[in-house]
Amino acid sequence: MIRLIYNLLWPIGLLFFLPGYLVKMYRRGNYRYKFGQRLGIYDVELRARLGMQRSTWLHAVSVGEVMIALKLATAIKALEPEAQFVLTTTTTTGFAFASKNVASWVEVLYTPLDFWPIMQRAFAAIQPAKIILVEAEVWPNLAAAAHARRIPLVLVNARLSPRSEKRFQRFRFFVAPTFRLLDLVCVQEAAEADRWTAIGVLRDRIRVVGSIKYDPEEIHVDKTVSEKVLTQCKIDTLRPIILGGSTHAGEEEILGKIFRELRTEFGNIFLIIAPRHVERAREIYRAYRELGLGVALRSQSSNVNSPIDCLVLDSTGELRDWYPVATVVFVGKSLTARGGQNPAEAIVAGKPVVFGLHMENFAAFARSLVERAGAFQISSADELKRAIVDLLRDAGLRQRLAENAREVLNSHRGATARTAALIDLVGSSLINPKG
Numbered sequence: 001m002i003r004l005i006y007n008l009l010w011p012i013g014l015l016f017f018l019p020g021y022l023v024k025m026y027r028r029g030n031y032r033y034k035f036g037q038r039l040g041i042y043d044v045e046l047r048a049r050l051g052m053q054r055s056t057w058l059h060a061v062s063v064g065e066v067m068i069a070l071k072l073a074t075a076i077k078a079l080e081p082e083a084q085f086v087l088t089t090t091t092t093t094g095f096a097f098a099s100k101n102v103a104s105w106v107e108v109l110y111t112p113l114d115f116w117p118i119m120q121r122a123f124a125a126i127q128p129a130k131i132i133l134v135e136a137e138v139w140p141n142l143a144a145a146a147h148a149r150r151i152p153l154v155l156v157n158a159r160l161s162p163r164s165e166k167r168f169q170r171f172r173f174f175v176a177p178t179f180r181l182l183d184l185v186c187v188q189e190a191a192e193a194d195r196w197t198a199i200g201v202l203r204d205r206i207r208v209v210g211s212i213k214y215d216p217e218e219i220h221v222d223k224t225v226s227e228k229v230l231t232q233c234k235i236d237t238l239r240p241i242i243l244g245g246s247t248h249a250g251e252e253e254i255l256g257k258i259f260r261e262l263r264t265e266f267g268n269i270f271l272i273i274a275p276r277h278v279e280r281a282r283e284i285y286r287a288y289r290e291l292g293l294g295v296a297l298r299s300q301s302s303n304v305n306s307p308i309d310c311l312v313l314d315s316t317g318e319l320r321d322w323y324p325v326a327t328v329v330f331v332g333k334s335l336t337a338r339g340g341q342n343p344a345e346a347i348v349a350g351k352p353v354v355f356g357l358h359m360e361n362f363a364a365f366a367r368s369l370v371e372r373a374g375a376f377q378i379s380s381a382d383e384l385k386r387a388i389v390d391l392l393r394d395a396g397l398r399q400r401l402a403e404n405a406r407e408v409l410n411s412h413r414g415a416t417a418r419t420a421a422l423i424d425l426v427g428s429s430l431i432n433p434k435g
Helices: 002-028 035-039 044-050 063-079 092-101 116-126 140-148 162-170 172-179 190-198 223-232 251-262 278-290 298-303 344-348 360-371 381-393 395-410 415-425
Strands: 055-060 085-089 106-110 128-134 153-158 184-187 206-208 241-247 270-275 295-297 310-312 328-331 353-355
Touching (some): 002 140, 035 106, 044 116, 055 063, 063 092, 063 128, 063 153, 063 415, 085 092, 092 106, 140 153, 140 172, 153 415, 162 172, 162 190, 184 415, 223 298, 241 251, 251 278, 251 381, 270 278, 295 298, 344 395, 360 395
Parallel strands (some): 055 085, 055 128, 128 153, 184 206, 241 270, 241 328, 295 310, 328 353
């Protein structure tokens, strides 16, 4: 009955949210490419390829989740050499990154919308043997279709903040039946197991494995990418560099003003901004020009002829490769926005990190970093400036912060392999099969 109501209301909800959805797609670009896949429409050649062998279906939203999916696919492939994969992603940036980085045994598609007839067409084409959802993407029709076909349904790197739990609790009557269809939920920390149980997941299907996102064994950086671009811009990588990673609106302005003030003490300081949404790069470029900064876009680095103070990254999927050149890293979406971004890649690169109070999506990890002196947490622009100054002045402090953070990160070592091993067992008597 609940799913019937959901499907009856779905077209109304689509009409309500469609304008904003289309605007967002337009801003991110290339929205028309393979648009039919979102409606469960696949060309003959693709359907033929998909029909050759039942695949493991991985679903990820955008670039961050795609990275997790690709790490996990590689680990599963090591256990099941004959395995083939379909990776669906929601955003155009996620699709572009996946298409650029997948192996030949992964087929990249756009995620079908979770409407009953669309999902039926998608299942008929993909014919999955297992379905793996990354972090929080549990949709009613997808889950019901998997259950009806006795296809194991797994949620990996499951993330549920206390705030999200409260929101789900208010609608538990509607959401619990869907969450009960999950055969395996791999959570990052023990405290999260209680939250997932509270919203309907069966307790004996939850496993605590650590975070794939934080697994240092699965994070690899290539510093030649950033060094090449900075060389083109005639920037010495030994000079002090502040890097704002995955920043949101308001944070770039704060960093720009701090940078401008710090040039009196640190004359050769340099600023790198990597906005969370690449389509905002030109907006940031214009704002920095108004601040009087010499700024360039990463895409135009080969044409830089005059000295610059700042580089704005208008590229996708290479932020991890920029952390090695940083002296201090600010983690975005934590000061003027809520949720936070992942500090793990900066920590793997051996860099000290600073973030704001709003790290809700990484709350336990952020708390552990602060408690074990592995990061600075600030609450204002003034505190951010003081933290950056302290770190720029004191190389020993930078090293201690980075070493302590690496110890926290090591508690997640092996999470990818543990998750892959559990997925390999799904459907057997060791993990509750569909009943």
